[in-house]
Amino acid sequence: MKSIDSAINIDDLKRMAKRRLPKIMFDFIEGGVEDEVGLRTNANAFRDARLVPRYYIDTSKREQRATLFGRTYASPFGIAPTGMAGAFRKDAELFLAQAANDADVPYLMSGAANASMEQAAKLAPKNLWYQIYGARDRSFQLDLVKRAKDLGLSTIAVTCDVPVSSNRERNRRNGFVRPLRMTLPTILEAMLHPEWVVTYFRSGGLPMLGNWQRYAAPGSTPDQVADLFAKQTPDPSQTWRDLEAIREAWPGTLLLKGVMHPEDARIATGLGVDGLIVSNHGARQLDMMPSPLDMLPMIRAAVGPDVPLLLDSGVRRGSDIVAALCMGADFILTGRATLYGATAGGLEGVKKAVSILQREIDLVLGQIGAPNLAALGPHYLLETVRAEEERRNSGAMTLRR
């Protein structure tokens, strides 16, 4: 296995993660839904973005610190929730929490994490956020809110974009379903990844859903806890009323994750949600969704300039982060990018992913002539420059005529 140090970009970490994991596991991270059009939609939205640099601006001292809800972080991005990360690398969530703490960026822990929020809060007391899935029995979601409150977390996010389970065909083909139905070819392929297989079986198979363990009967196995979780979520009967109830129960910063329609953005902010995560869940829900980047200007227009907008889905480069900030996002989350790091190299891997993105952001700021994030804006986007020049040039043409 190549050392993590040799990774020069997120794609390198992805290749290392892929080598380490059996296909059934890597496909769970990497996969989209159905024809996986959405994965391309997300990637292409960033590939189509164009930044027009300005020169002869002193960028010798570049600064990427970003302030969100009154708290200044080291960078304008944090770590998105990814469930079952502990299955890809034992204790992955603890590495994500530790790396977020050390780098001073936020870590939004998944409601389907294998570690618990109580464990992660010890490692990242000032950087831990918690993500909640609505449950059929509402007392679960309210108890999770209470636990986050008791721990003194600053921020929770409610994920709204999983009303029903999605059609992840890679998982179905591989037998990554409940109960796990591994086919013979899947088992044989897994044997090519002995390090993962040995650790997996030594630690007792599929890991516990750490935040749900206490809701199952004492002594329940990870499988029994997963059964409880699967019976409770997703819950297609959740409505805005449930979000209101969470708003009433939660005094801290409340984010709604998965908002894509401008009207939903208006309703959510009207109900007192503090910020929105514009996201299509990394193209893991509805394959036909547009990219969050494409929806961002409409959502910004719907909620006005003052509501913090976070964005995720498809971010693999520092330049993606800078482009999203120019387009109106206030903060970015990375899902797979940091998960590849955790999978490939544990704590060192997450640190590497974070430092790669930080370095790339720093370079792009230097390249476009922006000494800090306040200097970013739509004036760096090709569309804006083109529209502005067309406006000026058409004036000049009129004068000549």
Ligand SMILES: Cc1cc2nc3c(=O)[nH]c(=O)nc-3n(C[C@H](O)[C@H](O)[C@H](O)COP(=O)(O)O)c2cc1C
């Ligand atoms: C393996 C995996 C598990 C995920 N689990 C969750 C989850 O438990 N809760 C949630 O809100 N989003 C979950 N997501 C979505 C991410 O939070 C995020 O929206 C998405 O990964 C962003 O896209 P990207 O991976 O292209 O960066 C998951 C994503 C992946 C890849």
